Amino acid sequence: MQSMSGAHCLICQSPVEPGALSFWGEVICGDCEAEIMELAVDQPEYAEVIKTFRLLWQNQFIALQNHHTMESDNY
Ligand SMILES: [Zn+2]
Numbered sequence: 001m002q003s004m005s006g007a008h009c010l011i012c013q014s015p016v017e018p019g020a021l022s023f024w025g026e027v028i029c030g031d032c033e034a035e036i037m038e039l040a041v042d043q044p045e046y047a048e049v050i051k052t053f054r055l056l057w058q059n060q061f062i063a064l065q066n067h068h069t070m071e072s073d074n075y
Contacts, residue, residue, distance in 0.1 A: 010052065011036075026056060 007016045009029040016027040028036075039046040 010056070011049065 007018065007022075007027045008014065009016050009032055010026045011028060011032040014029055014031075016029045022028070035045075036049055039049065
């Protein structure tokens with residue numbers, strides 16, 4: 001786990017300013033955001049990015065479900 005003080009871009013791992021585009025605590029720098037926007041769907045890079053996001057979304061979804069289940073058990 002990374003510390004909250006040093007957020008790094010999910011894609012290029014470079015340090016990201018606070019307030020950058022973020023997804024559930026994962027951040028993406030402006031350069032990568034622009035790159036994603038410019039990528040064509042049939043480019044290999046696009047598939048890689050989508051794969052990364054899918055994994056992230058999947059993990060987050062599972063985490064949310066687990067969290068929800070645990071909370072429900074407490075009531
Ligand atoms: Zn980046």
